[in-house]
Amino acid sequence: MKFVIMFGAIILAALFAAIGGYTKPKALWWKVIAILMVAFALILTILPPVSGNLSTARYIKEGFYESLNLHITNKTENHYFDEQSGKWFVYLGDKPIDLSDPSAVNFNRKLVIHATELPYGFSEDAELVIKAGYDKENDAIKFIETKYINPLFDYPFVPNLDERIKILNLHVPMAWIAVIAYLMSMIYAIRYLKTGDLNYDINTASAAALGNLFAILATVTGMLWAKYNWGNYWNWDPRQTSIFVLILIYAAFFALRAAIDNPERKAKLSSVYSIISFITVPFLVFVLPRMASGLHPGSADDVNAGPLVSAQPSALDTNLVWGFGLSLFAFTVIYFWLFNLLVRMNIIKNKLS
Template structure:
């Protein structure tokens, strides 16, 4: 069993999991009255656009996890001064940035079909844009400092301060301000979607998607860290 786990078997399982999410998220039909196990219910105000939830929410979820892990490794770096924690934090911040861009793009495509335009400066859109700028500045900071120790220390402090804004921008601000996004303060149409509007089948695919994307993040993060670590060790030699 251990040999099986150490082989590439787990990656093929992940491939099948994500493939299933893609097939279920794109091809399963939305019906007024669901009769089969693969039918999704029609959600008033969302219609066919509801399928974006299987990709947009997991990418936003991974953004939060990646930035949280980046902050965690930054704290570990400041406590231990171990440069490998800085590499771990950096790789996680890079992944967080990639998934943040994906969440913005998927949200923007959804906005085009739901609200008529790609961008509205809705509180949710504005907050994710601010988040992209904040973390973009982290990479600018890192590339501007040549001293390895100074770069690691400064970016760790900046990383911790940056993460303090994440709960505010992702969870608080878009919910207390009126806006177009489901779940905003004056939303009386579509939200909360997950708890009340989905049937069991849709919820199962949604949570399965969250789980699969989380595993994908873990795999890419480990791979990214190994590459950074090898690069660091080879540069040192």
């Protein structure tokens, strides 16, 4: 199902971009829809809260987090309301902890929830996301505030990721779009070599340029994510290194084009280069980072092939894949729009010179 959503998003975007032709001017309604989809994807990425559950809080390491978001659902196996004392209790391990008692007792792993107040409106069906802080001196979790009651859509709490799980929707589509762009570049290169029509050469160069843009964006966003997860902006992780090599390969593509003046020779050589360099793309992007051991999810150290591609049910939830699919769709549409503009501009530039 995950794969259907992910590849379906790309195919849908390609079909949506085919409306009106890939290289002809687009109607206004098309552009409005494209902008709305991107806006919606960004809102869905930034606004919903990240929640956890109390069983996650049970097994975290000491001193690993500075803050946690805890998602408390009113299910009887986790909570119950004690009629006699009129208080809410939650089970942490085998012991019930009083959620409203500021001096709740320690137990096994010395994790304690001090909830000084329960939010108003906590009823039978309420779902809460509360923000709790980690008190290093007392080695306890302390309640800070209630963030949401009954969130419509929330992200799961993954240890070490906290809020940054949302970057999945922003960073991964960039990388996939770069691969699609390079693929399109190769397809147009093959078509040029078959027919000799110079317009295909324009498409090849435009697609490769956009592939470079999106690969650079993927690298930069990945670096910013790495700073807060791995400690440094650049770690020579296999996947970071391979995307860097990929950028260098396609930068050489443009150096090659700039060095030749004759249009037919330029087109022929750059088509051949595009085809050959695309052969390296699946290896660099899909195979090598999974074979080598490294920090990036999906490397040989990881249990699965990455949260998106993994077949394990514990890896990314199907609900979340919809949000990711929407983001992928929106950014792919933007890529096709940029491709459209770039090709039209290059055609005019060629006609003038």
